[in-house]
Amino acid sequence: MNELAVLDLVLEEEMRRDERIVLLATSTPEPWRREFGPERIRTCPISEQAMTGMGVGAAMTGLRPVVDLNRASFTFLVMDQLANHAARLHYMSDGGYRVPMVVTSATRGRQQLGPQNEQCPYGVFMQLPGFRVVVPGSAEDACGLLRTAVREDGPTLFFVAPELARGVRLAAALAAEPIPFGRAATLSSGSDVTVVAIGGAVQVGVKAAALLASQGVSCDLIDPRTLVPLDVDTIARSVRRTGRLVFVDDGPRSGAPAQILSALHDVEGLAARLGGRVGFVCCPDVPVPSTPALEQHTWPLEQDVVDVALKLLKAV
Known part of the structure; x- marks a missing residue:
């Protein structure tokens, strides 16, 4: 089902734990169909x-x-079901209905699937109240x-970068306990610049932090992990x-x-502290x-992060 196969194993464990969990997908593992039956595997x-x-x-x-929608681009095909129903029913029914899906x-991914299939639409859903938006930066x-998502009571959009499958530590991934939503991970600590990396770009941030350290620049590297709820406090402190x-x-x-920058601007005094020293990669x-020759220019690169960070360090 998932491009990150270890998530299938986690979901399998969760389905054994909670018989209310059902899977709807265009392709399903045959062993699951045998174990859980057609009522739970559709x-x-x-x-x-x-x-x-x-x-x-x-x-x-x-x-x-x-x-399982397979590609994140396909969320645009189901905007009515998501935005007008899944995200709104709890509110419109005065709490009478919940949508724990x-x-x-x-x-x-680096698959040259073109403009209709290579998208990261999670920012769109940050603008639609009612969703939890999850974008992990590691397997x-x-x-x-995912363990948290299937146990939550509201609708959750779970976006996974195919790049996370590289170098996955299977035992550590399977042993991962549920992670509370709204709690960012600080991957490195420093005093010169804050780097907020999202999803598949987290590893770019890790490499950039190492390059910056070799030049005597220390950075806070933060992976939000969930965009809604967003751990504004951790980012703001940094x-x-x-x-x-x-x-x-x-x-x-x-x-x-x-969207994250907008949330930070609501923190008193933070905009003045930044003084315009904000960069984007x-x-x-x-x-x-x-086309691979063109697509390579659309990926964030660690050297670009280094260049932007050094530019901000020179800014008054």
Whole structure:
């Protein structure tokens, strides 16, 4: 089901733990169909709208559906089911209905799938109240966050970068305990600049932090892990100390980075502390090309992060 196969193992464990969890996907493992049966494993026709609508209805009856959309781009096909129903029913029913469903999908990968399939739309859903938006930066965190997601009572959008599958430590990932939503991970500590890296770009941030350290520049590297709820406090504390902020994301700067920056500007005194010392290393605001020669220019690179950080260090 998932491009990060270890998540399948976690979901399998969670399905054994809670019989209310059901899977709706266009492709399902045959061993699961044997173990859990057709009532809990639904192999669906390729109709994302039907799958998601079925998931909303199942959640309203007390089940806990996991709907696998495969590619994150396909969330745009089901905006009515998600934005107008899954995210709103609890509010519109005065708490009479809950929609404890998880929608999983893969974001950008180095697969040259073109502008319709290589997208990171999580910033869009940060603008739609009612969702929890999860974007893990490591396989271990993905496993812990998935355990939390299937146990939560509200709708969760779970975006996973295919890059997380590289170098996965299987035992550590499977052993990951549920991670509370809204708790960022600080991957390195420093006093010169704050780097906030999202999802698949976290490893770019890790490499950039090492390069900066070799030049005598220390940075706070923060992985938000969940964008809604967002751990504003952790990021704000770091920015108060460093006075400089760099966003790194596989998606466009007008997406999640812009949403996070907006939330930070609500923190008293933080905008003045930054004084304009904010940088972005993101995909340009263009459709992602399918041609490798062009696509390579849309990925955030660690040297770009280093260059932006050093530029901010020179700024008054």
